[in-house]
Amino acid sequence: MSNIDTMSVNAIRVLSADGVQKANSGHPGLPLGAAAMAYELWAKHMKHNPMNPKWENRDRFILSGGHGSMLLYSLLHLFGYGLTKEDLASFRQDGSLTPGHPEYGHTVGVEATTGPLGAGMAMAVGMAMGEAHLAAMFNKEGYPVVDHYTYVLGGDGCMMEGITSEAMSLAGTLGLGKLIVLYDSNKISIEGSTDIAFTEDVKKRFEAFGFQTLVVEDGNDLAEIGAAIEAAKADKSRPTMITVKTKIGFGSPREGMASAHGEPLGADNVRALKEKLGWTNLDEFYVPDEVYENLNSIKKELAKDEAEWNQMFENYSKAYPEMRKLWDQYYDDTVADDLINNDDFWAFADKPEATRNLSGQIINKLKNYLPNLIGGAADLAPSTKTYMSDMGDFSKDNYAGRNLHFGVRELAMAAMGNGLMLHGGLKAYVSTFFVFSDYVKPMARLSALMGLPLTFVLTHDSIGVGEDGPTHEPIEQLAMLRAMPNFTVFRPADATECAAAWYYAVTSRKTPTALVLTRQNLPQLAGSSKEALKGGYIISDSKKSVPDAIIMASGSEVELGINAQAELAKEGVDVRVVSIPSMDLYEAQSDEYKESVMPKSVRARVAVEAATDFGWGKYVGLDGTTVTMKGFGASAPAGVLFKKFGFTTENVVKAVKSVL
Structure with missing residues (x-):
């Protein structure tokens, strides 16, 4: 030395x-x-x-x-x-x-x-x-x-x-x-x-x-x-x-x-x-x-190393102008912004579909608009629907592949997703079952701390998982992720909301996003719209300017709220249904907007979500109530479980009546 x-x-x-x-x-x-x-x-x-x-x-x-x-x-x-x-x-x-x-x-x-x-x-x-x-x-x-x-x-x-x-x-x-x-x-x-x-x-x-x-x-x-x-x-x-x-x-x-x-x-x-x-x-x-x-x-x-590289890159750009154009696209964070007005991106068949399936369709649209989109799952792509067709598998023999196979390694997967984003030039997503977000959480927290817009695709979002039972039925995970600063949780109710969730995820500059998606089919809702990008919006309005009650829900439970609204209308009870796919984005809206969606004067409120009620208190207030989970679920077909735990039209109607 x-x-x-x-x-x-x-x-x-x-x-x-x-x-x-x-x-x-x-x-x-x-x-x-x-x-x-x-x-x-x-x-x-x-x-x-x-x-x-x-x-x-x-x-x-x-x-x-x-x-x-x-x-x-x-x-x-x-x-x-x-x-x-x-x-x-x-x-x-x-x-x-x-x-x-x-x-x-x-x-x-x-x-x-x-x-x-x-x-x-x-x-x-x-x-x-x-x-x-x-x-x-x-x-x-x-x-x-x-x-x-x-x-x-x-x-x-x-x-x-x-x-x-x-x-x-x-x-x-x-x-x-x-x-x-x-x-x-x-x-x-x-x-x-x-x-x-x-x-x-x-x-x-x-x-x-x-x-x-x-x-x-x-x-x-x-x-x-x-x-x-x-x-x-x-x-x-x-x-x-x-x-x-x-x-x-x-x-x-x-x-x-x-x-x-x-x-x-x-x-x-x-x-x-x-x-x-x-x-x-x-x-x-x-x-x-x-x-x-x-x-x-x-x-x-x-x-000198960079000076030499700069000269090489200049020559490369002249020799391969199409590659230079592609390079600039890879390193441009604004490319996805134009999708807001892209009709193809927002178009879906009008039939019941699981939001995990809809997400898979969206990923296969995005791959064509975003050549730097890369991602995969912790050995679950067939279930989380995160495979990009015709894009090849990233492997020792093919580093050009855009489908990543992380193996059964949820914690490291999330960290490796962070690494992909930190490297620059890539837009990455990772995926697993929602219940295993417990494994993902520590590295998702680092995503939020670093301001990395990594996308987490988390499927099988509720007791709708069914027969797999309590070990696979997420209950408290929504509350866990929603509690994290600088982290956006999106639980869409149908195709339009799912597209909004993905649009937000791929256009985010400094915030990671979790897409929480169903295994079971959901109907396409007539009132859903790009307003989902505001996090909460009126999906089915009341007849009165000030409703008798407000039903709030996310994901698969929005349909329940709309069905309950129809039943209550028969009894002369005028209800507004608010879809809240993202509490994080809703909280970012102006006080005026939030008042227009959920007037403070309406204290009769019911939140419906197949998860713990933790976090809903700020919306239902002291006079409202919730239709939520109180335990860990059970092993049975999804339809049986939703009925067993009170996620029925009848029970939501009963809950609304209890707060009037």
């Missing part, structure tokens, strides 16, 4: 330790142990340009062990991504660019929001899938316009989490040769030695997945690390996992100790660290000028 390289590695360590100490909060252990591998990668092997952090053909770097965020912030500062020393000194403080865990869209150079361990590992797989697909679509001989690697760094905790195995198993199956995993192996977790709970041979596990596996015995040996990275890049047919043996808290008095993981070192220990590293100036956040000069020279060299 040359002296300047040593100083640069140690600068990462010092800045990281100072940042955690200044905040009196954070995780110094990972940055101190992993500084060498991070520096070697960023300075000598990774293709990136700090002057243009969004360059399309940059290599991606994801810090899956997001608790070690000061490692990433120190790198971003030293390599000139715009973080200042003041930003580092504001680590974990309100409004700073250096929050406790890296946040995508908040800090320039952060490729993914990480924190839940293993999430970054799975998102990296999604990014590598995105690279492989776009390369297959756009590269021409002599013009590798999509040609970059995805690097992900994580530790023992990431390796323990099941999501990592889910995702890496698929990565091996797909032969994603441009995925490189850096395993920071220090054998320490919060509770102590990993031996208390984690003694497996991780290397053998990854070999079983189909990875090339390499080992760096000395995590401070830049030459050894560099050789491993180049060996990883040389294997084009397999992803690579590099085990880098490190010492947590390296250089500090707490080196190798669990206490180095998640708490500040202490002022005396930081001073001791600096002295051991040969730091002559012990001031906070001090970095020698020579280090900045070194990094600035590297930064200039890095810019």
Whole structure:
């Protein structure tokens, strides 16, 4: 290791330790142990340009062990991504660019929001899938316009989490040769030695997945690390996992100790660290000028990679103008907007149809308008109707395929969907049964946090699942997803509402969408319209300007509300039926609009939904009631269950009368 390289590695360590100490909060252990591998990668092997952090053909770097965020912030500062020393000194403080865990869209150079361990590992797989697909679509001989690697760094905790195995198993199956995993192996977790709970041979596990596996015995040996990275890049047919043996808290008095993981070192220990590293100036956040000069020279060299690519891309555009036009379409978020006035998109046969089937029809319309639409299911495409006909299957032998097969891996699927969206150029969807949104939720939460408009197709939406019984009948899942900020839940009642849901999903810029769809057939409703895009609207109006009562419902229960309205009319009770396919969008409407749909003066209100009543209270008020689920369902045909649990016209009529 040359002296300047040593100083640069140690600068990462010092800045990281100072940042955690200044905040009196954070995780110094990972940055101190992993500084060498991070520096070697960023300075000598990774293709990136700090002057243009969004360059399309940059290599991606994801810090899956997001608790070690000061490692990433120190790198971003030293390599000139715009973080200042003041930003580092504001680590974990309100409004700073250096929050406790890296946040995508908040800090320039952060490729993914990480924190839940293993999430970054799975998102990296999604990014590598995105690279492989776009390369297959756009590269021409002599013009590798999509040609970059995805690097992900994580530790023992990431390796323990099941999501990592889910995702890496698929990565091996797909032969994603441009995925490189850096395993920071220090054998320490919060509770102590990993031996208390984690003694497996991780290397053998990854070999079983189909990875090339390499080992760096000395995590401070830049030459050894560099050789491993180049060996990883040389294997084009397999992803690579590099085990880098490190010492947590390296250089500090707490080196190798669990206490180095998640708490500040202490002022005396930081001073001791600096002295051991040969730091002559012990001031906070001090970095020698020579280090900045070194990094600035590297930064200039890095810019040349993009300059060369830009020239190649210009020549490519001239040689293949039709491909350049397609490229621009892939990277244009507004392409789907025109579908609002596309008659074909909104046209459906007037016959009863399950909304999952209607969704499948819409997907097969969208594939022709959106060439970058890509997606699939957790081994359920025949049931969730998410297969795009004639678009091919994404596989080791065909990265151009647009149908993704995630296998039975719901959690990793959602994370990989995030990775596809984070990569850029693609519009992705993922799919499973609605009840398994419990498996999906943690990564859907990251979608919402990152502002990624990933689409979740969630079918078999209620007790209408029938014979599969309570384990497969979602009850509380609607409330769960509706409770999430920046996440739109759509439960359509018919074809028009289903089209509205998909239109919203593919035109959304910053919000993920869940489409919650039926297994059973539903009629096409005369009053449904594009007004569904407002989240709630009058689908069947009362005769009076101010109705006697209001029935609110979503999905399959809207029909029940309309049938009850007709029965009540026979008895002189004037009812308005409001379809609420999306509470999220309805809440975003003006107070004037909401008053026009559900006047506050009408206190006789009934909500009908084959799920828990949680969340409906704000609409039914103190005087209203609900026809909803109180338990977990049962195993029987759907028709039997809807009657058993009170989802009948008669029961809705009874409920309305009870509040008049």
